[in-house]
Amino acid sequence: MRREILDAAWEVARRDGLGGLTLRAVAERVGMRPPSLYTHFAAKHAIYDAMFFQAWQEFDDRSAALELPADPRAALHGIARFYVDFALADLPRHQLMDQRVIPDFTPSPESYAPSVRAMERTVGRFRSLEGVALTEADVDLFVAGVGGVVAAQWSNDPGGDRYTRLLDRLVDLLADDLGLPASPPTPGESP
Amino acid sequence: MRREILDAAWEVARRDGLGGLTLRAVAERVGMRPPSLYTHFAAKHAIYDAMFFQAWQEFDDRSAALELPADPRAALHGIARFYVDFALADLPRHQLMDQRVIPDFTPSPESYAPSVRAMERTVGRFRSLEGVALTEADVDLFVAGVGGVVAAQWSNDPGGDRYTRLLDRLVDLLADDLGLPASPPTPGESP
DNA sequence: GTCTATAAGTCGATAGAC
DNA sequence: GTCTATCGACTTATAGAC
Numbered sequence A, B: 001m002r003r004e005i006l007d008a009a010w011e012v013a014r015r016d017g018l019g020g021l022t023l024r025a026v027a028e029r030v031g032m033r034p035p036s037l038y039t040h041f042a043a044k045h046a047i048y049d050a051m052f053f054q055a056w057q058e059f060d061d062r063s064a065a066l067e068l069p070a071d072p073r074a075a076l077h078g079i080a081r082f083y084v085d086f087a088l089a090d091l092p093r094h095q096l097m098d099q100r101v102i103p104d105f106t107p108s109p110e111s112y113a114p115s116v117r118a119m120e121r122t123v124g125r126f127r128s129l130e131g132v133a134l135t136e137a138d139v140d141l142f143v144a145g146v147g148g149v150v151a152a153q154w155s156n157d158p159g160g161d162r163y164t165r166l167l168d169r170l171v172d173l174l175a176d177d178l179g180l181p182a183s184p185p186t187p188g189e190s191p
Numbered sequence C: 001g002t003c004t005a006t007a008a009g010t011c012g013a014t015a016g017a018c
Numbered sequence D: 001g002t003c004t005a006t007c008g009a010c011t012t013a014t015a016g017a018c
Helices: A003-018 A021-030 A032-038 A042-065 A072-088 A091-098 A109-127 A136-156 A164-177 B002-016 B022-029 B033-037 B046-065 B072-088 B091-098 B109-128 B136-154 B162-177
Strands: none
Touching: A003 A021, A003 A042, A003 A091, A003 B033, A021 A032, A021 A091, A042 A072, A042 A109, A042 A164, A072 A091, A072 A109, A072 A136, A072 A164, A091 A136, A109 A136, A136 A164, A136 B136, A164 B136, A164 B162, B002 B022, B002 B091, B002 B162, B022 B046, B046 B072, B046 B091, B046 B109, B072 B091, B072 B109, B072 B136, B072 B162, B091 B136, B109 B136, B136 B162
16 A cells, blocks of 8 residues: 555656655545545655655665676676666656755655665675776766766756767776776677 | 845745745745735746846856866866856755756746856857867767766765865866877976 | 544735725 | 735645544
C-alpha cells in the first residue's frame, strides 16, 4: 500500500512538478480521501522522505548490478553513462536526489543512508581501476564534469542530446588527464 | 517602487526559498498590504518574471564590463571564474536563472531576451579568442564543465570550495583539448 | 483501514472605498 | 496608490464514526 501511494506520488510529481505535489492529488490517484494517507505516512514530508530513499536505493541497486568492462577507460565511460542516463530519465527524481528544491525538506538519516552507500560504491569502483591511483580531487572533478552534462542537458535542451553527445569526449578528456591508456579496440568493430 | 518590491522579493526568496516566496511576505517587507502589490505587478508570476529579467540583465551587464586578458587561455579562466562566482553568490537567483524550480513559471519573451544576449556575448568572446577556431560543441562542452562545478558545489558542499578549487584544473584541461598554448608567465610573479 | 467532517490556516486574487 | 474586506480554493492535519 505504501508502495502504491509512492507510485502515485511519483506520477503526480512528474505531472505537477516536485514542489507541486499535494496530498489531494496523491490520494485521488490511489482512490482514497486525503486523510487516509495519514494511516501510511505520518506527514507529507514523510512521503518526500520515502521518495528520496526509494530513488537512491534504486540508484544504488542498479549501480551494484552494473557490470563494467575490465579496461579502466571503458569502465569510466560506463560509470558516466550510467549516471547520466539515470539522472536524465526523471526530472523530479533528479531534483529530489541532487538539488534543494523543497524549501523545508531534509532527508532523515535512514533515507540518507542509501545515497552514502551509492557514493561509497562509486568511489570504490574508481579506486579499483587498474593502473591508476586516483585522488579525492580526481573523483570530484569527474563528478563535477559528468554532473555538468546532466545539468546543462536538463537546463538548456531537455529531451534532446545536445550535451549528452559530448559525454564521451569529456570522459576521454578526464581519462587522458589521469594518464589512462587508450582502450584496446573492441574486436569486430572495424570493417 | 517596483525596484523596492523586487529587492524585498529577493530577500524573501533567500530566506524562504525561491518556491517559498509569497506575496504576503513580500508585502510585509515593503510595508504594504498584499493587494497593494497588484498596483505594480499583475500577478505573482510577473514578479518571478521581473526577477528573472533582472538577474540575467545584471549578469549581462557585468559580463559586458568584464575585462579579459589578451592571452586566450587566461581569458578562458576569466570567463569561467566570472560565471562560477556569479552563480554561487546567490542560490535562489541561480535556481531561477538556470533551473526549472517553479512548476508553472515560464519567462516572457521580453524577460528571456537578456539571457539570450548574455549567451551570445559569451559565445562571441569564445569565438574571438586568438589562435583557435571554436565549434559550437567546444562551447557547449565548456558550458557543461563549468556549470558542473557550480552544480556540484551547491549540491554537495554549499558555502565551501571543494569543487571550485578544481576549476582552474578543469579549464586547463579543456584549453589543452582545444590546443591553446600555455599562458605566458605573468611578469613579477616568480621571486 | 478508510471514511466523513472539520479544523485552522495558507494562498493568490478581486471589488470597491478613500 | 493604498487601503479594508473578502472570496474561493487549496493546504496539511486531526477527531471520531464505521
